[in-house]
Amino acid sequence: MKNRLKVLRAERNWNQQDLADALGVSRQSVNAIETGKYDPSLPLAFRIADLFALSIEAIFLRN
Amino acid sequence: MRLGSKLPPYIRRYTIRIIIFMSAYVLILIGGLTFAHGGVEHAQATLIGLSIISALPIIGVFWAVFRLLVEVDDEYQRLLFAKQTLLATGITLTIVTIWQFLNVYDVVTTGPQWMGVIWLATLGVAAPIVRWKA
Numbered sequence: 001m002k003n004r005l006k007v008l009r010a011e012r013n014w015n016q017q018d019l020a021d022a023l024g025v026s027r028q029s030v031n032a033i034e035t036g037k038y039d040p041s042l043p044l045a046f047r048i049a050d051l052f053a054l055s056i057e058a059i060f061l062r063n
Numbered sequence: 064m065r066l067g068s069k070l071p072p073y074i075r076r077y078t079i080r081i082i083i084f085m086s087a088y089v090l091i092l093i094g095g096l097t098f099a100h101g102g103v104e105h106a107q108a109t110l111i112g113l114s115i116i117s118a119l120p121i122i123g124v125f126w127a128v129f130r131l132l133v134e135v136d137d138e139y140q141r142l143l144f145a146k147q148t149l150l151a152t153g154i155t156l157t158i159v160t161i162w163q164f165l166n167v168y169d170v171v172t173t174g175p176q177w178m179g180v181i182w183l184a185t186l187g188v189a190a191p192i193v194r195w196k197a
Contacts, residue, residue: 026071029139032197038139 002061006034008052022051073134080127088120121179128186143193150189155182 009019016034020027023044032038033048039060040048049056070078095117099105105113128148135141159175166174 025137026140028197029137032139037197038142041138044138 001039001063002036003033004059004061005030005048008054008059009034019051023047071135071137073131073136076134077127077131080130081124084120084123084127087123088117091117091120118179121183124183125179143197147186147189147193150193151182151186154185154189158185 005019009016014022016027016030020030023030024047025044029038033040045056045060049059052059095113099110099113132141132144132148135144155178158181159178162171162175165171
C-alpha cells in the first residue's frame with residue numbers, strides 16, 4: 001500500500017528515528033512502512049494518523 | 064555500562080534470559096557428563112532424571128524465544144521474529160528429515176540428534192536472512 005509518510009515526515013523535518021520514537025516503534029519499522037514493505041495494523045495506522053492530525057485515508061492511499 | 068541500555072526492554076529481557084539458560088546449559092551439561100561418566104554405575108532413574116535436568120535449559124531457551132514473540136511491542140519486529148522462528152523451524156525439520164532417511168537407508172548409524180541445538184543454530188542463521196533488506 002502506498003503512503004505519504006515520507007513526505008509528511010519531511011515536512012516536519014523529522015528523520016525516521018524521530019518518527020519511530022514518537023510512535024514507539026523501531027526505525028526499521030518506520031522504514032518498512034514508508035517503503036511499502038509493510039502495511040501497519042489498524043491501531044498503528046490510527047496512531048500515525050493521530051500524530052499527523054490527519055485521517056488514515058489522507059496518509060495511506062488506495063492502490 | 065548497563066546491558067544494552069539503548070535496546071528495547073523486550074530485547075533486554077530476552078538477552079538476559081538467553082544468557083541465564085545457556086550458562087545453565089553449559090554448567091549442567093559439564094556437570095552431568097562428569098557425573099554420568101565418572102566410572103560409577105548409575106541407576107536408570109538417576110540417568111532419566113539427569114536427562115530431564117539437562118534438557119531443562121534448552122526448553123528454557125524455547126520458552127524465551129516464544130516469550131519474545133509475545134512481549135515484543137513493535138508489530139513489524141514481531142513479524143520479523145515470527146518469520147525468523149518459522150524459517151529456523153523449516154530448516155531444522157528439513158535437516159532432521161534428511162538425516163532420518165540417511166539413517167533409514169543405513170548411510171549413517173544414528174538418527175537425528177541434538178535437534179534443539181540445531182534449531183537454535185538455525186535460529187541464528189535465519190536472523191540475517193529474514194532481516195536482509197527488511
